[in-house]
């Protein structure tokens with residue numbers, strides 16, 4: 001069984017880990033020279049309902065990548081406005097740790113392998129072909145190419161290319177595998193009706209901040225610094241991550257220590273930021289043009305079943321942002337593991353797994369699919385860490401940080417360890 005995964009963000013990495021673990025020959029094709037995609041500049045894990053989802057995946061036997069991330073934190077169990085028990089991974093160490101982990105599992109990782117063409121036989125993909133001219137044949141394919149950019153979308157629907165970590169000018173923009181296979185994809189919309197959403201955080205060089213702020217970040221992992229009223233900028237309504245669209249995030253500079261200082265706003269005019277005490281020398285690390293904009297996302301989501309099989313192509317699965325308006329690493333890793341599992345089950349001629357709605361992860365996958373049938377639902381974003389999905393988790397009684405309760409919930413459904421073998 002040969003599984004070809006296109007896109008090495010968190011979803012693709014989790015799919016690759018799962019497929020290789022349960023015995024498939026696994027190839028992971030990544031457009032750039034690093035794994036983790038937008039995750040290279042992320043870091044927030046286990047906040048609010050993400051804790052529950054993470055522990056569910058561990059109990060299901062598909063939490064390997066979560067356990068690896070747990071070993072690479074700079075700060076654990078911190079709080080910041082609206083968010084409890086968050087942990088922050090070290091963005092300097094995590095891409096290397098994941099690359100070594102997948103290589104150890106036998107995953108064949110190819111960098112600078114940007115898929116731009118495919119070969120199809122009726123409703124099946126037979127091969128993918130990279131811009132560099134290499135061909136990869138497989139039994140089953142997984143689209144984890146994400147929804148961010150490329151540059152023309154950032155220019156048309158955002159504030160221009162902000163020079164983000166996706167580095168489209170250097171490696172070529174995102175190309176959707178489902179799109180190449182002829183699938184009609186869906187797009188998210190902002191509250192003003194325009195399509196896409198702007199990424200919600202930037203990174204500042206810590207060394208460009210005052211020693212007091214750096215000391216606070218190193219010690220606490222978080223710094224909340226009030227912004228004088230005349231300097232406030234409010235970009236909350238265009239954010240992809242609606243869980244941080246709270247007034248506190250406009251009225252304060254909220255920084256999290258992921259190695260750099262993660263600034264929890266889509267962008268902030270540099271000359272204005274430099275007027276805030278402690279930020280006189282502030283410099284953006286990501287995106288380089290964080291003073292004027294950020295990457296744009298949610299342009300290409302595939303219609304799919306709750307087993308994450310893409311509609312209209314027999315041997316194609318999807319995960320992460322490609323699988324819907326799901327925001328976050330946890331959401332990408334959880335769906336990635338399920339897509340990796342089901343891709344191998346499909347190749348082996350076995351029944352596909354749909355996670356039951358009694359579980360937070362199963363409910364989220366089904367709920368987002370239903371929500372995306374309505375124009376109102378396409379205007380929202382879904383994450384275990386806040387906004388509508390976290391509210392729903394609490395209403396359904398699914399949110400808990402009690403590991404034993406989560407293990408029992410999975411056990412009562414006879415699903416303990418189901419993702420650990422074929």
Ligand SMILES: Cc1cc2nc3c(=O)[nH]c(=O)nc-3n(C[C@H](O)[C@H](O)[C@H](O)COP(=O)(O)OP(=O)(O)OC[C@H]3O[C@@H](n4cnc5c(N)ncnc54)[C@H](O)[C@@H]3O)c2cc1C
Pocket residue numbers: 006007008009010011012029030031032035036037038039041042043044045113114115116144145146147148173174175176177199200201202295319320321322326327328329330332
């Ligand atoms: C600035 C920023 C900060 C964030 N911070 C956080 C955070 O702290 N916590 C959190 O939970 N979430 C955060 N998020 C959201 C989170 O990163 C994403 O929702 C999630 O990681 C998406 O993962 P993905 O694998 O679906 O997509 P992506 O991360 O977009 O990965 C897709 C990958 O596919 C590759 N690719 C695309 N086309 C091709 C092709 N044709 N051939 C080969 N490869 C291709 C891309 O290069 C990329 O590596 C942040 C997002 C951004 C942009």
